[in-house]
Amino acid sequence: MAKRYWLMKSEPSVYSIENLRSDGTTCWDSIRNYQARNNMRAMSVGDEVLFYHSQAIPPGVAGIARVVREAYPDHTQFDREHEYFDPGSDEDDPRWWMVDVEFVRAFDEVLPLNEVKEDSALADMVLVRNSRLSVQPVKAEEFRRILHLGGQP
DNA sequence: GCCAACGTTGGC
DNA sequence: GCCAACGTTGGC
Numbered sequence: 001m002a003k004r005y006w007l008m009k010s011e012p013s014v015y016s017i018e019n020l021r022s023d024g025t026t027c028w029d030s031i032r033n034y035q036a037r038n039n040m041r042a043m044s045v046g047d048e049v050l051f052y053h054s055q056a057i058p059p060g061v062a063g064i065a066r067v068v069r070e071a072y073p074d075h076t077q078f079d080r081e082h083e084y085f086d087p088g089s090d091e092d093d094p095r096w097w098m099v100d101v102e103f104v105r106a107f108d109e110v111l112p113l114n115e116v117k118e119d120s121a122l123a124d125m126v127l128v129r130n131s132r133l134s135v136q137p138v139k140a141e142e143f144r145r146i147l148h149l150g151g152q153p
Numbered sequence: 154g155c156c157a158a159c160g161t162t163g164g165c
Numbered sequence: 166g167c168c169a170a171c172g173t174t175g176g177c
Binding site: 011131 | 173176177
């Protein structure tokens with residue numbers, strides 16, 4: 001399977017690219033949206049991820065991560081104490097899944113969403129067309145274009 | 154804080 | 166299966 005590309009959103013006040021830098025690797029838990037979950041289940045080890053800061057000033061692409069573990073059940077759905085506990089999920093047939101990603105690098109500066117929106121080559125990005133989806137596919141040429149706009153080699 | 158866009162729930 | 170009501174996301 002050829003390498004694929006994705007974009008994953010995180011609120012930096014909760015978990016930023018700098019948190020990922022210091023952790024090295026993290027599990028992408030607490031996703032409770034079927035489309036986002038399906039996208040995570042389609043990921044392969046080695047796929048590259050644009051790490052996006054939402055609810056930030058400015059919102060935008062903050063860096064790059066890489067998938068290091070394919071989808072496995074999200075433990076938080078079974079944790080009664082957890083905010084995203086899901087009483088409807090069966091341990092033998094879990095509803096929610098997550099992947100592990102590792103830090104690759106941070107952009108020197110966040111590439112702001114408005115610059116993405118202004119770039120005609122990126123007009124069809126899911127990010128531009130459906131601003132709500134938190135885990136989304138990115139085309140190879142879109143990924144390359146984002147890196148270019150973000151000042152990456 | 155507002156609100157548009159989207160997703161989910163539940164009555165019928 | 167439709168659709169109104171409600172909830173959430175996320176830019177601004």
